[in-house]
């Protein structure tokens with residue numbers, strides 16, 4: 001069994017740490033977070049490990065996970081390199097979708113890689129039960145990539161290679177599907193609230209349609225899943241909705257109009273006529289007053 005040190009055991013780090021610890025893949029050895037209290041909470045969640053007071057005080061390990069926020073990874077890699085704790089047999093990896101393994105260059109000759117789980121770790125307790133089946137994209141030095149493929153497969157991740165040059169666009173795709181979907185839910189709840197429908201009722205009302213829409217998209221693709229006024233070319237309904245939303249909140253109306261334009265483009269790949277599309281584009285492009 002390998003020994004893993006974690007620098008930055010937040011939502012992702014503590015979830016993966018616990019899955020590996022419970023699965024017998026790794027012995028979680030040492031955890032360093034910005035605050036010792038947070039590191040203590042992480043080791044309690046993982047069920048193993050010791051709190052480190054600094055990076056320099058961590059014991060040597062054959063695997064190092066740097067799972068702090070993206071903007072801190074380069075800084076942490078530099079600090080860790082300066083300790084001399086990482087030798088040429090070690091594997092060091094981060095889990096950012098946006099950054100490549102290049103950011104870990106100061107740690108060479110250790111073998112370095114990035115391993116991005118396409119998973120939303122909003123609540124570690126949930127992710128323990130839902131991580132299996134998530135994809136994990138890998139790139140970096142061969143020894144690290146090969147070992148990480150086994151390590152993520154051990155907790156039922158589906159690993160695949162990613163070109164480091166494509167990571168920004170690939171990550172934008174994940175962000176749109178996950179984070180923007182969440183923001184759309186919030187915008188939808190704001191609209192329901194303005195209609196006098198309480199949040200709990202709105203969530204109950206939305207559950208079947210949101211789940212159905214996700215299922216439709218996965219099974220049929222977006223072109224065949226689009227329903228509603230834009231797909232039907234129902235100009236009057238769209239106009240009324242732009243007006244109603246503008247009266248409530250400018251940002252709601254702006255989002256409705258901008259996404260509506262993308263929706264028209266999608267609907268044109270289906271049965272929406274060129275004429276209806278042109279009228280909808282004119283309506284949705286109008287600046288709100």
Ligand SMILES: NC(=O)c1ccc[n+]([C@@H]2O[C@H](COP(=O)([O-])OP(=O)(O)OC[C@H]3O[C@@H](n4cnc5c(N)ncnc54)[C@H](OP(=O)(O)O)[C@@H]3O)[C@@H](O)[C@H]2O)c1
Pocket residue numbers: 007008009010011012013032033034035036038039067068069070072076094095096097098116117118119120121122
């Ligand atoms: N969350 C996701 O859904 C998700 C999905 C895929 C990939 N990722 C990637 O996973 C990584 C971690 O994301 P996350 O959502 O788990 O972040 P998070 O919940 O915000 O946790 C970040 C952790 O890093 C620690 N930290 C921050 N700066 C540090 C530093 N300079 N030195 C040591 N520890 C530091 C924080 O310590 P304190 O607790 O003491 O502040 C915190 O425990 C990122 O690279 C992210 O891109 C996240």
